[in-house]
Structures are given as C-alpha cells and as structure tokens.
Amino acid sequence: MPAPEKLTIDTPEQIALEFPLASVGSRFLAIALDTLIQAGVFLGFLILVFIVGIVGAIAGVNFGVWGMALAILLGFLLYYAYFAAFETLWNGQTPGKRWVGLRVISESGRPIGAFDAILRNLLRIVDQLPAIYAVGTLSVFLTSKNQRLGDLAAGTVVVHDRPVDPSVIREPAVAVTTRYGAGRLTSEEISAIETYLRRRWTVDDHFRISARSELAARIRPRLTLPADAPVDDEALLEQVVAEYRGGPRRG
DSSP: OOOOOEEEEEOTTSOEEEEEBOOHHHHHHHHHHHHHHHHHHHHHHHHHHHHHHHHHHHHTOOOHHHHHHHHHHHHHIIIIIHHHHHHHHTTSOOHHHHHHTEEEEETTSOBOOHHHHHHHHHTHHHHTTTTTTHHHHHHHHHSTTOOOHHHHHHTEEEEEOOOOOGGGGSOOOOSOOSOOOGGGSOHHHHHHHHHHHHHGGGSOHHHHHHHHHHHHHHHGGGSOOOSSSOOOHHHHHHHHHHHHHTSOOOO
C-alpha cells in the first residue's frame, strides 16, 4: 500500500511540519455526506412550503410565488453558503469533513479565514463541471498538493485531521524547578523557542504539538534532564527559556 502524500511546511523558525494530504476518495466521501445533509434540509423545507401552501389555499391565500422564490434562495444558500459558513466557523471543517476526519488549512499550515473559505467555495461551481466534480477531480490529480481550482485560488489544501489527545495540550507549569543547563543553547535556538511560546495560542493544536516536539527534540540532547522525573515538551521549553533569561517567564 503506497504511503499517503504529505505536505511539508518549513516554518520561519525552521521547524518542518508534515500534513497528510486528503485523497480524492476521502474528499468525495466528505462531500457525499455534506450533500446528504443539504438534501435533507432542503427536503424538509419543501415539505414545510407544501404544508404552508395547503393551509394558505384553504385560507384563500396564494403562497405559490413566494414559496418558489424562497425555495430557490434556500437552495442557493445551502449549496454555496453551507460550505463557506461551516469552514469559517468550524476552522476549516464541514460536518462531512469532520465525520471523515478532514480539514481545510492554508498552504502555510495556518487555519483558514472567512475570505479563504468564501473564495475556495465560489469556484465550486467551476470545479463541479461538467458533472460530479470532473474538473475538480482532474485538478486534484494534476496538482502536487491535491488541490482543486478553488484551493489553488484561495491558497488552501485539504488534509487529514488527526485526533489530538487533550492531555498533551494542557497548560504547563512555568516555574523554574530544575537547572537544565540552558546556557549550552545558542541564542538562535532560544529565539526560536520564544517565538513558539509567543505564537502557540494563535495556531491550531496540530501546529502547536508538531512545533514544540521538533524544538524539544532538538535541544534535549544538550540539556541535563532528570532521569527520575520526565519533563513534557511544553514545560521543558518554558523552563529552559526562563532559566536562560534568569527568571520565570510566561508565554
């Protein structure tokens, strides 16, 4: 079985992050689930319009034109605004993507914003031509990052979103309880750690965990670590910076 394609991103701190790219199959499964949700909502609306129409007819009021107009408007909103709204509010996910385990992120590895979500979904009308997303599928196969036209325009990619254990993103202690020999590290390494500590609460969990693991793995061999009390990566980074700077430090 071939290894999954990956997107490798080098951050400004020279930390390599890897994101497994979503395949055509997983993306089709996600959109199939989203389509079922859209169809269910639209069907429920049509039933409601039908009932209102019958009640109106009995009362001598004709809701036919308004019902048709509302149905067209809802159909448009469901098809286009559905994806953009969910991807904006759910940090790059729709119900279908969440169920399958996919997420839309920017090519830099950052979470997408409202503009990115709207732009990538405006081109959905082109990607789906001439039917069943033929243009989008061809684009995914031909691009190195598995991007459809909407992704190319917005600078986004779809990746597999791996579950994160909440226990590894808890708030760590920041007091300096042990001397690790932080003076052995270079000023560039300390600067990279401080940059991570400043940015960690503004990025998603996967970026945060990958970045701190990379940094900790780089500095651990040159530190004096207690053998009887393993230190988690985040606490180690905080305490090393605090020791280097000569006092407690919060990110």
